[in-house]
Amino acid sequence: MSKxxxxxxxxxMLVPASARAEGTIEVLHHWVSxxxxxxxxxxxKDLETKGFQWKDSAVGGMSGANAQQALRxxxxxxxxxxxxxxxxxxxxxxAEQGVVRDLNDLAKAGGWREALPPQLLTFVTSGDAFIAAxxxxxxxxxxxxxxxxxxxxxxxxxxxxxxxIAAGKRLKEKGITPVAxxxxxxxxxxxxxxxxxxxxxxxFYKKVAIxxxxxxxxxxxxxKLFDTLREVRGLVDDNFVGRDxxxxxxxxxxxxxxMQFMGDWAKGEFLAKGLKPNADFYCFATxxxxxxxxxxxxxxxxxxxxDETVQNAQVALAETIMDPAVQKGFNLxxxxxxxxxxxxxxxxxxxxxxxxxxxxxxxxxxxxxxAMTHGFAAKPEFASVFGxxxxxxxxxxxxxxxxxxxxxxxxxxxx
Amino acid sequence: MNxxxxxxxxxxxxxxxxxxxxxLLVVIVTVYLFILWTGVISFTSSKFVPVYDFVGLxxxxxxxxxxxxxxxxxNLFIFSALFLFLSTGIGLLMAILLDQNIRAEGFLRAVYxxxxxxxxxxxxxxxxxxxxPGLGIQKVVxxxxxxxxxxxxxxxxxxxxxxxxxxxxxxxxxxxxxxxLAGLRGIDNSVIKAAQIEGxxxxxxxxxxxxxxxxxxxxxxxxxxSYIAIKSFDLVLALTNAGPGSATELPxxxxxxxxxxxxxxxxxxxxxVMMLMTVAAIIxxxxxxxxxxxxxx
Numbered sequence: 001m002s003k004x005x006x007x008x009x010x011x012x013m014l015v016p017a018s019a020r021a022e023g024t025i026e027v028l029h030h031w032v033s034x035x036x037x038x039x040x041x042x043x044x045k046d047l048e049t050k051g052f053q054w055k056d057s058a059v060g061g062m063s064g065a066n067a068q069q070a071l072r073x074x075x076x077x078x079x080x081x082x083x084x085x086x087x088x089x090x091x092x093x094x095a096e097q098g099v100v101r102d103l104n105d106l107a108k109a110g111g112w113r114e115a116l117p118p119q120l121l122t123f124v125t126s127g128d129a130f131i132a133a134x135x136x137x138x139x140x141x142x143x144x145x146x147x148x149x150x151x152x153x154x155x156x157x158x159x160x161x162x163x164x165i166a167a168g169k170r171l172k173e174k175g176i177t178p179v180a181x182x183x184x185x186x187x188x189x190x191x192x193x194x195x196x197x198x199x200x201x202x203x204f205y206k207k208v209a210i211x212x213x214x215x216x217x218x219x220x221x222x223x224k225l226f227d228t229l230r231e232v233r234g235l236v237d238d239n240f241v242g243r244d245x246x247x248x249x250x251x252x253x254x255x256x257x258x259m260q261f262m263g264d265w266a267k268g269e270f271l272a273k274g275l276k277p278n279a280d281f282y283c284f285a286t287x288x289x290x291x292x293x294x295x296x297x298x299x300x301x302x303x304x305x306x307d308e309t310v311q312n313a314q315v316a317l318a319e320t321i322m323d324p325a326v327q328k329g330f331n332l333x334x335x336x337x338x339x340x341x342x343x344x345x346x347x348x349x350x351x352x353x354x355x356x357x358x359x360x361x362x363x364x365x366x367x368x369x370x371a372m373t374h375g376f377a378a379k380p381e382f383a384s385v386f387g388x389x390x391x392x393x394x395x396x397x398x399x400x401x402x403x404x405x406x407x408x409x410x411x412x413x414x415x
Numbered sequence: 416m417n418x419x420x421x422x423x424x425x426x427x428x429x430x431x432x433x434x435x436x437x438x439l440l441v442v443i444v445t446v447y448l449f450i451l452w453t454g455v456i457s458f459t460s461s462k463f464v465p466v467y468d469f470v471g472l473x474x475x476x477x478x479x480x481x482x483x484x485x486x487x488x489x490n491l492f493i494f495s496a497l498f499l500f501l502s503t504g505i506g507l508l509m510a511i512l513l514d515q516n517i518r519a520e521g522f523l524r525a526v527y528x529x530x531x532x533x534x535x536x537x538x539x540x541x542x543x544x545x546x547x548p549g550l551g552i553q554k555v556v557x558x559x560x561x562x563x564x565x566x567x568x569x570x571x572x573x574x575x576x577x578x579x580x581x582x583x584x585x586x587x588x589x590x591x592x593x594x595x596l597a598g599l600r601g602i603d604n605s606v607i608k609a610a611q612i613e614g615x616x617x618x619x620x621x622x623x624x625x626x627x628x629x630x631x632x633x634x635x636x637x638x639x640x641s642y643i644a645i646k647s648f649d650l651v652l653a654l655t656n657a658g659p660g661s662a663t664e665l666p667x668x669x670x671x672x673x674x675x676x677x678x679x680x681x682x683x684x685x686x687x688v689m690m691l692m693t694v695a696a697i698i699x700x701x702x703x704x705x706x707x708x709x710x711x712x
Contacts, residue, residue, distance in 0.1 A: 065675060065676060068675075072464075093463050093678075097464060183570075183658055183659050184656065184658070185658075185660075238548070238567075238570065239547070239548060239549035239550075239570075241547070241548075241569060241570040241658070241659055242543050242547055242569070242655070242656075242658075379678065380676065380677050380678040381677050381678050381679050384672075384676065384677045388483060388660075388661055391658070391659075391660045391661070392572075392660035392661055392662075393660075394660070395570075395572055395658065395659035395660045395662075396572045396659075396660055396662075409480070409482075410481070410482075413477055413480045413481060414477075414679070
């Protein structure tokens, strides 16, 4: 090959490298619906004003399981994306593998530790190092109720689960389905988690769902919990098999059912139909002596990459995500509340304001708990045992004692 | 000239092997090497990512102590047996009926074969709606007047696996029918004529002569359908999502959820090894006996 040809080849090989000098960061996530994409655009636009490009890698489906798989293959082949949306224990787990970047300098400069609820830190730190920036906080233990049905039946917002079940039985006699839901294990898990924290207080939830204490798992309280779950099953119509959660929300909106136990992503269904909180529908926390706030967060973690431009983009992205203005804009569209506790909630709707206030109280009262069904309490191998047992109990006619036995054996088997 | 001729004839002899070699290499690596890797993982304590230590049979012990696995294995036997038996039986019956030189044979053949063109996800979703008590068959029949009629198998943990059988058989019997039809067309008419001259009735001819002559077609059908039965993952996921509870869990869905959703890669690998051993224990003797007989007879 002549020298001229060789230098021509070398020159063409340099072209791709120069194209990246702008600073692009590839973000892997599983938000594909229109409202989620709109919310992401808030972050995207702010990042672009800092001079960096956002390269979108959306892998939707199976509640984020597909995106996790895509991440696994990228990491094992040594080509990680710049940032990834973490769910549950993923961030700390990848940090243990040593592939996640330490964001401590940024955290100290931005005062992250003070701005975030302390309970959140387990999921965004590994040891002392910050490894992810949380953008939002969903709450799992909401009850969404049709106002017309409640008012006509003379039902007030229940203060205890006993009240709620009694109200449900009254509605059933009138021929209205009290609770709308589907039979997917996570939908049943939402009710199970709520009972776990509401019936015997946050300490019991911590002992069972986080510490996996064998004595607490095998206690008479657990048997009574399953009894209560059985009573809730009596309030659900028999057609609930295979029903999607959004269809169940639709039943509450139409007045075919009275209430739904669902996280605050259900609020979007009401708002999309133009309904107003407290005017057309009620939103309240699952009833408890000490109202709990079961949180589900989305956070973005950065992976260690060799490219310096990507590293700078990562810093910019983390700053953008923790920016109070961005958090406000993002959450107004998404329907959750900001992860930061120091963002003003004036522009949010009444349900979000209620969530914000109850969160502040829960932090003080120690009832701010990670939602187990979404992976924020026990690790997946244990959380799935709870899900299996609750689901099997709910759809069949197992006795409460047998369910507790199955739970204890399942947890032991997974240790 | 002699040397050139023997070289080109030697090359002609080697050519088939050279052509097949790349595909063979790919298959050996992607299938058998990774089967070996899965086997290795099943002896480690891998949870979230592969870890290469050695813990003996601990993952297998854990696997067999999981009640969901017992449900999955039982479901696999129920589903495979019913699926194979019904698909083969219905396929054979339809092939025999279609073979009677009827008028719209081409059209009917296409109609029966069409379900195979659907993805299992489509089949699962459609049948989920059809079998839902509030939306599908039960509702239609009740509204037609038979108000006491119930068909809520899909909501019953004990009966849900049979709904998976129904959807699977609907999809695959056309396929079995097509293979049997080809086999029937390949049977020499003179044998049938000879039997008719002897005075044998049609059912007897079919039972004693034609169906035994379909053994090679039967082998193809059974091998292909059992591969579909054991692989049934998308059908179960779309139809019942392994529910209600975990009533329609199959080893394939168990393996997927253990490895990718529950951070129990070692248990997932152990379940895959168990699946392989079960399949090998049944298919290998069957293949061996069928192929040995063909070579001898």
